[in-house]
Amino acid sequence: MSHARRERWIAFIMVLPSILLLALFVYGFIGWTAAVSLSKWDGVEPNYSWAGLENFRLLFSKVGGVSARRFSIDLWNTLFFTLFFLLLCIIVGLFLAILLDQKIRGEGVFRTIYLFPMSLSFVVTGVVWRWIFAPGAGTRLRGVNALLHAIGLNALRWKWYTDTSSFGPFHVALTPVIIAASWQLIGYTMAMYLAGLRSIPEELREAARVDGASEVKIYRHIILPMLQPITLSALIVLGHISLKIFDLVYTMTGKGPGFVTDVPGIFMFETTFQGNHYAQGATISIIMLLMVAVVIIPYLIYSFRREVEL
């Protein structure tokens, strides 16, 4: 063996443990989960007898009460949660980044305040916001409702995450959860945009200024278009977080009355580890994986193609 080949071999051996571990823990286990989702395993003891797509069919069955429709509700909830969460993070994050990019005195302090929630656990966020948005009732008002009452805005009082009303398939109870999640991740979005803004060379703005562009036009025609790749990254990262969200909702509201704040992550967890319906839990998780994969795989391919070109 030539020395070069021997060294490449050593290099390979060095990463082999990681490759094998990931091959097993990621790809092997996903395959295993897929097998469980096609099985009749319902109970503590494993049962791999073939069920075909029965578990998938059951998830989408419309027969029965609200429990039977739980997964459809979850998907709608995920859709609305993702939509509004992304919108809030992107808009407010970009807005704060642009504000902070105006040579602000005390920028570090503001940045630290906006970003600190990112260092917290979703569990911490969930506990605090659960406490803040707890509605209370009648004369025993709590949280935000107590505040609204105190300042005379009783009209704005509502039942927050315990409210069962909805606009079409959108449950209003999701709103407090969306606020909590955005509170945690707006700073992150802002940090991404700020890094993007800082990477735009000052000469470019100066050139535009010399060309007669106003500050607003500079943002509109030069800076925002250059931030597009960052928006894409942010959408992907935030999007995949929201598609698989669990800890925050589980801590803050749980599945809620009539599943108004339920998400597939909670459904999967309760079905599998509290109900022992393993096949059904595996089916939910496989669908979650597919949803995330649809977003992530094209992004990974896109990133690596770009890297090869560089």
Added chain:
Amino acid sequence: MASVTYEHVYKKFGNVIAVNDMNIEIADKEFLVFVGPSGCGKTTSLRLLAGLEEITSGDIYIGDKLVNDVPPKDRDIAMVFQSYALYPHMSVYDNMAFGLRLHKTPKDEIDRRVKAAAGVLGIEPLLDRKPKQLSGGQRQRVAVGRAIVRQPKVFLFDEPLSNLDAKLRVQTRAELSKLHKRLATTFIYVTHDQVEAMTMATRIAVIRDGILQQLAPPQKLYDLPDNVFVAGFIGSPSMNFFDATLVEQDGKLFVVSDTFKLQVPVEKMGTYKEYKGQEVIFGIRPEDIHIKAYMPPGVVSADMKGKVDVTELMGNEIFLYLFTGKKPFIARVDPRAHVSPGDIIDLSINMGNMHLFDPKTERAIR
């Protein structure tokens, strides 16, 4: 101290042939310079010798030893990188001692060699510093020092001066030449700068598209380039080339184009007579074109006219950008000449230094 031999060496990166059938024998104690435009394969040739790239086919010997499968650390070479590649976390002393420590050299021997090399290079006061605290020139010296302490059979240099400013580069050039004499070891040096090549090399290998174009001592390369590429690459400003025909008239031989007719010196007629009546590429260096009034004595000259386009006064000489017909060319002329753009002036061509090339093969006609 050792010779180096490339035998039919090929290097392919995918479909790109970076080094194409390289055959070079480098004698012990030579200062060989690989020169060529960027991407020509000169650095790859050096890296193949260092063992940093694997050869696709062929053999490389250091001394009598075939090193194809020898890892870099066992090739008994040292290398100075373009970026210097100093270990940022080590002091100058540790940078120089690193290789010796890896080769399990005794401590006092390391100390002796590092101090000796530092003495030669005048960097003793810097031994405790980190690379970050050094100037570009000092870093370059440390990189050379790191190579010297190893006492290798062959020194490899990959464009070691290209990160220095112009003045320091000239100074370091001379120092490297001295160092070569002092160490009496084989130096192999890569540069894109033909001035570096001309000033330091004992022999120069001109490379283009992975193919060795010519291997010769500097003066020979300059006087007798083997082909159009070498002729154009070596020398600044470049040699002028004209499409012309070789015509015989009244027993004399002329280089003829639409706009000039230059007589070939009698002593060269024998060399060129086979190309009589054929198309040739006529090459003449800018310094062999004189303004007629300032022609030095003893030159076998032929006359032509040129129209001045631009003049560049360099102080000790003038670069004239000229036209003959629609064909541009350059002359380096006596600074006393007073010419202005638009002038049509009389030129004398030193035909003793003329070059002719075959237009099909681009090879020199000799």
Added chain:
Amino acid sequence: MTKHLNPMRIGIYVLLILFALLFLVPVYVLLASSLKTFAEVQDMSKLWVPPAGLHLESFRAAWSGIPEKGLRGLSRNLLNSVYLTVPATILSSLLGSLNGYVLAKWKFRGASVVFPLMLFGMFIPYQSVLIPLTQTLAAIGLGGTLWGLILVHVVYGIPITTLIFRNYYAEVPTDLIEAARIDGAGILSVYWRVLFPLSLPGFVVVIIWQFTNIWNEFLFAVSILQKPELQPITVALRNLAGSQIKEWNMVMAGTLIAAIPTLLVYIVLGRYFIRGLLAGSVKG
């Protein structure tokens, strides 16, 4: 160019301060509630009223529990979090460093396929591996143990730590490695003698990132560790807050205790924290 305070800039500052206050609302609630006495938090409409005095009884309760009410303290779980986070962080950082080195500087055949396949592992919903994971851990005798959870965090930490280190090492000039090879270093001694000493900033970024993530993690912990005395603080806190508890001052104090380690790291080493954040996203 000095910026004068024109109306536009005053507006910007007002907006920034407004947002900052909004972001700090939960902090106020946390601090105010945790400094109240049990009696004070009983009137939940007074949530927004500052505490009457500085009462630390809630922290004592959160730390050691209120045995007479059957409420467990979090001290044990905080310690569990430390036992979990420290080894998992160190191990996954070391693995990431080795992988990053190889992938950045010794591209073996197939590396360009292996790396994206590794990265995919950090995006998957972990629900999709949870069932086989609990089964496998039980089968190898690590079910329900801290070491099992450590193993899990090390394995699923590989993609991100490898990514950060690979990008970090990609910035180290390859010349340095080649110089070391010519000086006589092999693949391992290049790593140990040249690259590793240059890795401190990379390790700071990765360690902070892993520390924060593992400390804050919930799903693996709650699925793998059933015994309350083994659970890390996130799981214990959720169980405390999820019960029909009335001692909200204690819950808020517990939340603060759970948050403080990562918060401290963020405040002290924020620069590196942000670098880790961006490394995990901007470059896939």
